[in-house]
Amino acid sequence: MIEIRKAEETDFDGIWEIFHQVVERGDTYGYAPETSREQAREIWLSKSHATYVALLDGELVGTYILRANQPGLGSHVANAGYMVKNGQHGRGIATAMCEHSLAEARRAGYLAMQFNAVVSTNERAIRLWERMGFSLVGRVPQAFRHRELGLVDLLIMHRFL
């Protein structure tokens, strides 16, 4: 049973475990692989966006952030980023978080959701976003320094809400 709720300060130990696992791989997120615990706290628990956690039978197994993709005249488009704990893939956690974020974004009045930097080799994520109604609207050549593969493309994906 997956429960999703707003993150609290006391969730940070669990968030940091996931953030560090994901970012250290250097294959899906642009954050520097050596990002420290305190930098991660500033990035992921920033007051400028909303942070959520996903719990599976009480264990913190995922986290996501939701924010405006741009300030000002682009602030009607939302942006989100999701992370799932190692060993917990294939259990519907990312799907549940994505559905939750789409509902939260709609409730907050956003008209669309945009992902700016989907790593082109992250096929599992791309298939998931397509299933969730996102389509490819752009491809930036060699914009991501993948830790194992070198320079790979970044995809821009979008859906209306």
Add this chain to the structure above:
Amino acid sequence: MIEIRKAEETDFDGIWEIFHQVVERGDTYGYAPETSREQAREIWLSKSHATYVALLDGELVGTYILRANQPGLGSHVANAGYMVKNGQHGRGIATAMCEHSLAEARRAGYLAMQFNAVVSTNERAIRLWERMGFSLVGRVPQAFRHRELGLVDLLIMHRFL
């Protein structure tokens, strides 16, 4: 004769005049049209990027910023934003600033330059970027609330350096 150099604190009066003119129109930049002078100073003279000014016969007629488009694993791609003073268009100021920024970006070791949010109705800018070697790599539908035209598309443009 157009001279381009790094901005100094004493340039801010001239920068603010241009920034305010451009942003108030709400047709090319996402910054909120009501952005205040102090907010503009924080945005445009931020220490997290480089700021330049263009002078025509000693008058401050343009300004641009240059930065990494993303931190971490995307930091090899540059991003820039240019503004030209009202009444000074058609004199090669934007072209000169763009050429200057490409040279500066190359010198700083960037591998490419990306514009994330070119307003699709800003035809003069699009033609200029194409002349400067940029190509369209993405189009985000209705991502910009144009002050006169309502929701219009944003273009993503890119070139290698």
